[in-house]
Amino acid sequence: AQSVTQLDSHVSVSEGTPVLLRCNYSSSYSPSLFWYVQHPNKGLQLLLKYTSAATLVKGINGFEAEFKKSETSFHLTKPSAHMSDAAEYFCVVSDRRGSYIPTFGRGTSLIVHP
Amino acid sequence: ETGVTQTPRHLVMGMTNKKSLKCEQHLGHNAMYWYKQSAKKPLELMFVYNFKEQTENNSVPSRFSPECPNSSHLFLHLHTLQPEDSALYLCASSRGQPGNTIYFGEGSWLTVV
Numbered sequence: 001a002q003s004v005t006q007l008d009s010h011v012s013v014s015e016g017t018p019v020l021l022r023c024n025y026s027s028s029y030s031p032s033l034f035w036y037v038q039h040p041n042k043g044l045q046l047l048l049k050y051t052s053a054a055t056l057v058k059g060i061n062g063f064e065a066e067f068k069k070s071e072t073s074f075h076l077t078k079p080s081a082h083m084s085d086a087a088e089y090f091c092v093v094s095d096r097r098g099s100y101i102p103t104f105g106r107g108t109s110l111i112v113h114p
Numbered sequence: 115e116t117g118v119t120q121t122p123r124h125l126v127m128g129m130t131n132k133k134s135l136k137c138e139q140h141l142g143h144n145a146m147y148w149y150k151q152s153a154k155k156p157l158e159l160m161f162v163y164n165f166k167e168q169t170e171n172n173s174v175p176s177r178f179s180p181e182c183p184n185s186s187h188l189f190l191h192l193h194t195l196q197p198e199d200s201a202l203y204l205c206a207s208s209r210g211q212p213g214n215t216i217y218f219g220e221g222s223w224l225t226v227v
Contacts, residue, residue: 003207031211043116043204045219051213090157096213100145101170 004093006105014113019078025092033074034092042065086112117141120219135190135222137205145210146188151202165209195226
């Protein structure tokens with residue numbers, strides 16, 4: 001079985017400050033983990049994915065995430081927020097030996113203040 | 115451009131109308147998905163097809179009827195909808211293997227009046 005919990009429904013930061021969006025997962029097997037971003041009135045776009053190679057994964061637009069098996073976490077970070085980062089972010093888990101249907105978190109809304 | 119195209123992007127329909135949403139993927143994938151996204155609610159999985167066979171129906175009302183004629187095309191037929199069905203409908207595709215990446219279209223905004 002697989003599940004994912006996004007620990008914050010909203011995160012508010014000032015432009016130029018670091019971003020941290022938290023995600024914990026549960027997986028019966030080795031998981032693939034993903035972060036997606038959804039800008040207003042758009043579909044979901046893949047930011048980055050972890051599939052068992054390096055535990056620190058770099059994605060688009062300066063985002064990165066670190067897979068921590070001992071903490072069952074896959075938090076998304078960015079050193080310096082930009083106004084254009086304001087969006088909804090989804091953490092996703094997919095067992096690599098279970099169902100091919102991924103499980104989505106409830107989403108975290110990132111608000112960036114000027 | 116993700117390789118998943120949805121049409122129409124916007125649809126307004128009356129409660130007695132019949133309309134369809136179309137999705138096409140150009141990624142050579144085998145699995146296709148319909149999701150519903152309503153304001154203030156989590157993403158809801160509606161239907162999944164893998165190799166044209168329906169593998170998931172998440173207790174969706176019968177006024178939503180999916181069709182998957184081949185691995186590249188997916189339709190969602192709509193009839194006698196309710197105002198609460200107004201939402202963003204997202205189509206997605208993947209290779210249909212555990213751990214695969216899922217790719218989304220831009221969505222179809224549906225308003226039921």
